[in-house]
Amino acid sequence: MRVLGIETSCDETGVAVYDRDAGLLAQALYSQVDLHREYGGVVPELASRDHVRRLTPLIRKVLSDSATTPAELDGVAYTSGPGLAGALLVGAGTARSLAWGWGVPALGVHHMEGHLLAPLLEADGPDFPFVALLVSGGHTMLLEATNVGEYRLLGESVDDAAGEAFDKAAKMMDLGYPGGPAIAAQARAGDPGHFRFPRPMTDRPGLDFSFSGLKTYCKNTLRDCGGDAATDQDRANIACAFEEAVVDTLVIKCRRAMKETGANRLVVAGGVSANKVLRQRLDEAMDKQQVGVYYPALEYCTDNGAMIAYAGALRLAAGEHEALPIRIRARWPLAELRAPGDRATG
Numbered sequence: 001m002r003v004l005g006i007e008t009s010c011d012e013t014g015v016a017v018y019d020r021d022a023g024l025l026a027q028a029l030y031s032q033v034d035l036h037r038e039y040g041g042v043v044p045e046l047a048s049r050d051h052v053r054r055l056t057p058l059i060r061k062v063l064s065d066s067a068t069t070p071a072e073l074d075g076v077a078y079t080s081g082p083g084l085a086g087a088l089l090v091g092a093g094t095a096r097s098l099a100w101g102w103g104v105p106a107l108g109v110h111h112m113e114g115h116l117l118a119p120l121l122e123a124d125g126p127d128f129p130f131v132a133l134l135v136s137g138g139h140t141m142l143l144e145a146t147n148v149g150e151y152r153l154l155g156e157s158v159d160d161a162a163g164e165a166f167d168k169a170a171k172m173m174d175l176g177y178p179g180g181p182a183i184a185a186q187a188r189a190g191d192p193g194h195f196r197f198p199r200p201m202t203d204r205p206g207l208d209f210s211f212s213g214l215k216t217y218c219k220n221t222l223r224d225c226g227g228d229a230a231t232d233q234d235r236a237n238i239a240c241a242f243e244e245a246v247v248d249t250l251v252i253k254c255r256r257a258m259k260e261t262g263a264n265r266l267v268v269a270g271g272v273s274a275n276k277v278l279r280q281r282l283d284e285a286m287d288k289q290q291v292g293v294y295y296p297a298l299e300y301c302t303d304n305g306a307m308i309a310y311a312g313a314l315r316l317a318a319g320e321h322e323a324l325p326i327r328i329r330a331r332w333p334l335a336e337l338r339a340p341g342d343r344a345t346g
């Protein structure tokens, strides 16, 4: 089974062709970061319009790179939520039209299931069951995954997502957009002992997260350093304290989740899973608990078409497909998903 996958939920246009026998055949990504940079964040209407411009050429390129003709495709998978409604509609409309024209089934994929399954694209990917830490710009959650589509929510952020906190803290310090890589780069020049930020919600039981207080901590510390007059070293020290606090909090909650579930595999995915300090600290902590940690390849941590093609192929192979109405969901709890083939089509 060969599937074209399309991702347009936010500010990345991603397209890929995945073959269940031969693996990932081609993928291409167009990132809109330059377009949104001057606004310090994603502008939804600009995102939708740019997806319209980029999507068709990317589809042509990926079909050509994978030497795939439409007749060789068995389905088209696209992100149908959660995400920006206008951006989702561009991918959904294009995918559904192509599938209709080519006479193959189409399937809407949950964006976070795409992230969660991305480590399975690797040759040494994890088997089920596992615990998953999903850390992206829109979501931070811990889940127990017993199989594809069988996800139990263990905890989630009660306010900002981890990536969102990175983005907001970076904006505050004029470090640029997207904030995660900007803070990480700045933090390298920082002194980890200079400031210490709190590890929110780690002093009480439970697996929920809260990151919005760290943003306030950044703001106040920056003000104490003179605000706009803060030096580059001040900013690096704040970035370092911020990154340490987010990473440490995530590690503490993962340790707790592994103990509570008794699982011995941890999957970490979503944009923030590209963070090197997070990877290093999690590897060290999980090694002590005899837990194996699995990440996607760096290029599949942030949004991409490969994870959507992969998740779509799994579900299309189980006979799932959409009925005629085109539906997208800006909000969509991951725990509502069912095993492949187990949901009413459409």
Ligand code: KG4
Pocket (backbone or CB within 6 Å): 010, 135, 136, 137, 138, 139, 162, 163, 164, 166, 167, 178, 179, 180, 181, 184, 270, 271, 272, 273, 274, 275, 276, 301, 302, 303
């Ligand atoms: O998964 P993703 O591409 O999009 C969403 O589904 O939200 O995640 C994007 C988020 C952004 O908030 C970005 O700042 C963050 O991932 N991110 C990072 C790193 N690379 C991307 N955060 C921390 N460290 C990084 N190296």
Ligand code: ZN
Pocket (backbone or CB within 6 Å): 111, 115, 136, 137, 270, 271, 302, 303
């Ligand atoms: Zn994402």
